[in-house]
Amino acid sequence: MGITREFLDWSQPALPSVVDYLLRRYGRQGQADLGEVDLVFPGARAGRRLLEILVEAAAARRLALVPPRIATVGQLPELLYRPQRPFAGELVQQLAWTHALRRTDRQQLLHVVARPPEEHDQERWMELGDLLRALHRELASDVLDFADVASHAAELEGDDERRRWQVLADVQRRYLATLDELELWDRQTARRVAIENRECRTERDVILVGTVDANVTIRRMLDAVARRVTTLVLAPPERADDFDQHGALRAERWQEREIPLRDEQVTLVDGVAEQADAAVRALADLDGAYAADEITIGVADERLVPHLLRQFEECRLPARWGPGGPISQTPPYRLLAQLGRYVSRGRRYRDFAAAARHPDVTQWLSRQGVAPGWLAELDDFYNRRLPSQIEPSDYDEGDPRRFRQLGAAYAKVEQLLTPLARGPQPLAAWTEHLSELLLQLYGHHPLDREVENERVTLAACEAIHKALLEHVNVPEALMPKVTAEEAIRLTLAAAESGTIASPADEAAVELLGWLELPLDDAPVLIVTGFNEGFVPKAVTSDLFLPNTLRVRLGLEDNARRYARDAYALSALAASRKVLRLVVGRRDAEHNPLAPSRLLFAADAETIAHRALHYFADELPQANSRRVLAGGLSTDRLTPNFPVPRPQPPQSPITRLSPSAVRTYLGCPYRYYLRHVLRLKAIDDLAAELDGGAFGELLHGVLLDFGQSELRDSTDAEAIRRLLHDALDRRTLEQFGGQALTPIEIQIEQMRLRLQRFADVQARHAEDGWVIQRTEIDASAEILVDDQPITVGGRIDRIDRHRETGQTLILDYKSGDSAKSPDEAHRKSGDWIDLQLPLYRHLARDLGVEGPVRLAYFLLPKDVARVGVYESPWSDVELASADERFWQVVRDIRGGLFWPPAEHPPWGGDEFSVICQDNVLDKTPPTEAPPAEEAHTP
Numbered sequence: 001m002g003i004t005r006e007f008l009d010w011s012q013p014a015l016p017s018v019v020d021y022l023l024r025r026y027g028r029q030g031q032a033d034l035g036e037v038d039l040v041f042p043g044a045r046a047g048r049r050l051l052e053i054l055v056e057a058a059a060a061r062r063l064a065l066v067p068p069r070i071a072t073v074g075q076l077p078e079l080l081y082r083p084q085r086p087f088a089g090e091l092v093q094q095l096a097w098t099h100a101l102r103r104t105d106r107q108q109l110l111h112v113v114a115r116p117p118e119e120h121d122q123e124r125w126m127e128l129g130d131l132l133r134a135l136h137r138e139l140a141s142d143v144l145d146f147a148d149v150a151s152h153a154a155e156l157e158g159d160d161e162r163r164r165w166q167v168l169a170d171v172q173r174r175y176l177a178t179l180d181e182l183e184l185w186d187r188q189t190a191r192r193v194a195i196e197n198r199e200c201r202t203e204r205d206v207i208l209v210g211t212v213d214a215n216v217t218i219r220r221m222l223d224a225v226a227r228r229v230t231t232l233v234l235a236p237p238e239r240a241d242d243f244d245q246h247g248a249l250r251a252e253r254w255q256e257r258e259i260p261l262r263d264e265q266v267t268l269v270d271g272v273a274e275q276a277d278a279a280v281r282a283l284a285d286l287d288g289a290y291a292a293d294e295i296t297i298g299v300a301d302e303r304l305v306p307h308l309l310r311q312f313e314e315c316r317l318p319a320r321w322g323p324g325g326p327i328s329q330t331p332p333y334r335l336l337a338q339l340g341r342y343v344s345r346g347r348r349y350r351d352f353a354a355a356a357r358h359p360d361v362t363q364w365l366s367r368q369g370v371a372p373g374w375l376a377e378l379d380d381f382y383n384r385r386l387p388s389q390i391e392p393s394d395y396d397e398g399d400p401r402r403f404r405q406l407g408a409a410y411a412k413v414e415q416l417l418t419p420l421a422r423g424p425q426p427l428a429a430w431t432e433h434l435s436e437l438l439l440q441l442y443g444h445h446p447l448d449r450e451v452e453n454e455r456v457t458l459a460a461c462e463a464i465h466k467a468l469l470e471h472v473n474v475p476e477a478l479m480p481k482v483t484a485e486e487a488i489r490l491t492l493a494a495a496e497s498g499t500i501a502s503p504a505d506e507a508a509v510e511l512l513g514w515l516e517l518p519l520d521d522a523p524v525l526i527v528t529g530f531n532e533g534f535v536p537k538a539v540t541s542d543l544f545l546p547n548t549l550r551v552r553l554g555l556e557d558n559a560r561r562y563a564r565d566a567y568a569l570s571a572l573a574a575s576r577k578v579l580r581l582v583v584g585r586r587d588a589e590h591n592p593l594a595p596s597r598l599l600f601a602a603d604a605e606t607i608a609h610r611a612l613h614y615f616a617d618e619l620p621q622a623n624s625r626r627v628l629a630g631g632l633s634t635d636r637l638t639p640n641f642p643v644p645r646p647q648p649p650q651s652p653i654t655r656l657s658p659s660a661v662r663t664y665l666g667c668p669y670r671y672y673l674r675h676v677l678r679l680k681a682i683d684d685l686a687a688e689l690d691g692g693a694f695g696e697l698l699h700g701v702l703l704d705f706g707q708s709e710l711r712d713s714t715d716a717e718a719i720r721r722l723l724h725d726a727l728d729r730r731t732l733e734q735f736g737g738q739a740l741t742p743i744e745i746q747i748e749q750m751r752l753r754l755q756r757f758a759d760v761q762a763r764h765a766e767d768g769w770v771i772q773r774t775e776i777d778a779s780a781e782i783l784v785d786d787q788p789i790t791v792g793g794r795i796d797r798i799d800r801h802r803e804t805g806q807t808l809i810l811d812y813k814s815g816d817s818a819k820s821p822d823e824a825h826r827k828s829g830d831w832i833d834l835q836l837p838l839y840r841h842l843a844r845d846l847g848v849e850g851p852v853r854l855a856y857f858l859l860p861k862d863v864a865r866v867g868v869y870e871s872p873w874s875d876v877e878l879a880s881a882d883e884r885f886w887q888v889v890r891d892i893r894g895g896l897f898w899p900p901a902e903h904p905p906w907g908g909d910e911f912s913v914i915c916q917d918n919v920l921d922k923t924p925p926t927e928a929p930p931a932e933e934a935h936t937p
Helices: 014-026 044-060 090-102 122-141 146-157 159-181 187-196 216-224 237-242 272-285 302-314 331-344 349-356 359-367 374-385 404-421 429-442 452-472 484-495 514-519 547-553 558-575 604-614 658-666 668-676 691-706 716-735 741-766 821-825 835-845 875-893
Strands: 004-007 031-033 037-041 064-066 069-072 205-209 229-233 266-269 295-299 319-321 509-513 524-528 578-584 769-784 787-801 807-813 852-858 867-870
Touching: 004 237, 014 031, 014 044, 014 205, 014 514, 037 044, 044 064, 044 069, 044 514, 090 122, 090 159, 090 452, 090 484, 122 146, 122 159, 122 187, 122 216, 122 484, 146 159, 146 547, 187 216, 266 272, 272 302, 272 524, 272 578, 295 302, 295 514, 302 319, 302 509, 331 349, 331 359, 331 404, 331 429, 331 452, 331 484, 349 359, 349 374, 349 404, 359 404, 359 429, 374 404, 374 716, 404 429, 404 484, 429 452, 429 484, 452 484, 509 514, 514 524, 514 558, 658 668, 658 787, 658 835, 658 875, 691 716, 691 741, 691 769, 691 787, 691 807, 716 741, 741 769, 741 867, 769 835, 769 875, 787 835, 807 835, 821 835, 821 852, 835 852, 835 875
Parallel strands: 004 229, 031 064, 037 069, 037 205, 205 229, 266 578, 295 509, 295 524, 319 509, 524 578, 807 852
Antiparallel strands: 769 787, 787 807, 852 867
8 A cells, every 4th residue: 555645725825724634534523633643744843833723723623632743854764663773973973984084095085085184184084074974964865875876976977986986985884884883873874774674664644744855765764654654745636746656746847837926926126135125015015914923024045034134123023033043143152162262273362352352251250350441451452562462471561550450351261261271182071171161151140041142142052061962972982182172163063053943922923944935824925035046946066966966866956956946936826815025136245146947937928028027227116115013114304323412521621732733623523522522442453553553663763762872873874773773672562572464564664764764864963953852741831812721742853953053843754645744734725733833832831942943754655755854834824823723722612613524634533433424314514503502612
C-alpha cells in the first residue's frame, strides 16, 4: 500500500483546511483523539500555529482534544527508527572532520584546495572541516556519499574533478572511522543505515502538511512506513499530476506554469526605504478592515527587516519579526568576541577601547568602584599619545593624577581577563574560565525575562553557556589545544546560528520569511523584496557542487528551487484575500535589482507589458502618502531637531583670546558653543595627528630650540642635529615607542620641515635677528567704550635686531596651506582674524616699546615655502583691525551669538552637527530667535 495523498483546495489559507481535515478524520463521539498522530511540517512555526487553531476549532465544536505530536521534516527521521549509539554533536563532527583532514597527505589535499592550511593554523583547519561537514550533510540527505559523487564528477568535469572527489571520499572514510572508534553515530549516516537495514517502522499515523520538497532520505523512510503515511497536498485535485506520490513537486511541470497575478498586486519602487514605505502604504489602503493578526508582511530579502521595523515604529504600528534577532547581534556575544580579540592581538588600544566602552563592561566597572571619569580620560589619553597598544606603564609616568581613573579601569579589566592570558589549553579547560567571565559580567543580579533587554541578555548567555558545555563533551582523542581567543571563537560559532524570538504581541503585525508564507493563515499578505535572487533563490556558483553536477546527482538545483517558489506564489495568489508584492530596483548599497522571474510566468502579451513597465527608465509616480492613525504624516511645519538657541551668559565675559576672537568673526554661534558653553568634542577616532596635535608637537620641538644655546646660531647643521634630537625625545615621551604607523610617517614629514627650518633660521640669524623670548604667556587690558576687556594669549617668539633694535613678533604656522599673514587675516578686505594685530597690545604688556613688525614663520608641507613672511599692513590698516576688535567686544557684551554661519572660513568642525551644516530641512539661519529668547545686555 502506497502513501495516501489528500488534496486540500487552496482557495483559503492552508492551516484552517488542515484542521477541518483532522477533525473530520479523528473527531467522533465528542472527542478528537490525535494522540497517535505525528503531524509533520516544513517549519516549526506552522506546527505551533496549527495547534493553536486546532485547540480553538475543537473547543468551538465541543470536542475533547487529545493533541498530536508536532514535528518538523528535519525531526521526522528519528521518529521512524531507533539509533543504536549516541549522536555526535556538531562540534564533535567538525573536529572529527578536521582530524580526518589532518591525517590526509598534504599532496592529496592539493586536489581538494589550492592551499591546504599550515599545520599550526587551527582556525583554517576547522573552517575546512566545517565546510566538509556541511557538504556531507547535504549529500547524505539524498542518500549519497563522496564516492557516489566521484563516479559522476568524472563524466562532467574530467579526471581532475574525479580525483578531487576520490580524495574527499578517503577523508570521509577516515571521518566515519574516527566516529566509530569513539562509538558515536553520524546522524546522516545513521539514517542511511536505517534505510539500508529496513529499520524504519511506526505504529502511529504520520501526516505530512505542505512538505512539497522532501529529500531522498525522507522519501525512502516514508516508503518504508507508507501504509501509515498521509500527505496533505495544498492544491486543488485537478493539479494532482504536478505532484509525485510523496506529495512533492514534479519540478519539470512547474517550469512553464502561468501564475495568475494582476498588475495592481505588484508595486515597483526604488530602494529599501521605499519598500518599507510601500508596505505601510499597502496597510493604509486596507482602511482598518483587518486586525493585526490577519495581516502578514512577507520578507523575501531579510536584509529589509530593520528598515521595515523602523518604518512601522515611526508610524507607531506594532510589528514583530517572528524569527527574532540573531544571537550574534546580542551584547554578550559581541562583548565576548571583542574580549577575545583584545587578549589575542597584543593588547591593542583599539581592541581595549572597543571592549571597555561596551555598556556591560562600563556597568561592571562602575560596580567595581571605578569612577565614571575614566571614559573621558580614555579619550584624553588617546589624543595625547595616539598609541597602537596600551600597557600598564602608560600610567606610571608624569602626573600620577592625570589618568588615575583610566588606570584603575585598565587594571580591573586586566584582572578580569587574567584567566584568559594563558597559553593553549585543552578546549574543555576554557569552559570554566569563560563561564566565570560571563558570571562576573552578568551575574550581579537575576535577569528578568519580562524586561526586554534583560530577556535578550539572558537568552544569549544561555545559548553561549550551552555551547561552552559542548566543549566538555568532546572526546579526549579529538580535544584540540587552543588559545582563549580560539576557544571563544569556537564557542561563538556554535551559538551564532541561533536567534532570540521577539516576545509575542497580539497587536503586532507579523513579519515572516518567504518559506514560511505558504503555511501562514493570515488573509492579508504583503511581500517585500520580491526580486530575482531571493524569489527564487538561485545558486550560481558552488565550490564543490556546481548546478550541472547537482542536476546529475538529483540534488536540489535551480529548477527545483524555481518549482518550489512557483508553487508557493501560486498557492498564495489563490488563497489570500489581499496579496501585494513589492519589488525594489536597488538594494541598500544601491546595486541594481531585477524583478523576480516569477512575475513573468504569464502569457506573451503580459510578459511584454510587464517588461516594459518594470524596466522603464522612470518609476511610476507614487500616490500621495496617506496619514495612518496614530502615526505617519507629512504636515510637520518645524524640524524635528531645531538648532538650540543661545542663552545669555551666566556671568559677564571679561577675557578674550585671539583664537576666541577669530572664532567669533567666523561664526558667533560657534564662539558661544566653544567659549561660553565650553563644549568640546572628545573621541578616539583619530588615526593620525590632526592639525592641532601636529602643530603642538612641532611647537614643542621649536621651543626646545628657542631655549637652547644654539638659538642664535648661524650653523644650520648644528641646528638641524638639535632639532632632530628634540623631535626624537619628544616623540618617545609622547608615544612611548608605540606610535601608530601613520604617525611615524607624520614624524618623518615633520623632520623634513625642521631640516628646512634649520637653513632658514641660520640665515635669519645671519641677518642680525636674535631670539629674545619664546612661548610667552601675555595679557593686556584694552578699553572698549570705557570698559576694560582682558586679552590673553601665547606669543610663539619675539626677536630683536642687533643693529636696528627693531622687534619682530613671530607666530609659527605648520598648516599645509602656507597662507601669508594677510591671506590668513583678511578676506575681500574684511578682517577674519585679529591674532597678529592683537599681539601688538600683548607685546606692550611685556615691555616692548615702539612699533613692532608682525610675521609668520611658515613650516608648510611644501618645504620650499618654509620661511619668514611679514605682514604688509600699514598703521591705518592696523587701526581698522582695532576698530573691528572693538565691535566684536560690543557684540559679545550684547549677547549677539546668532545666527550660525552658513559657511565658516575654516570649513567643517566638531560643531557642524549641532549647526546642521548641509541639512536641508532646518530652520533658516537668518531667522531671528523667538521673542522670548531675544535678549539685550
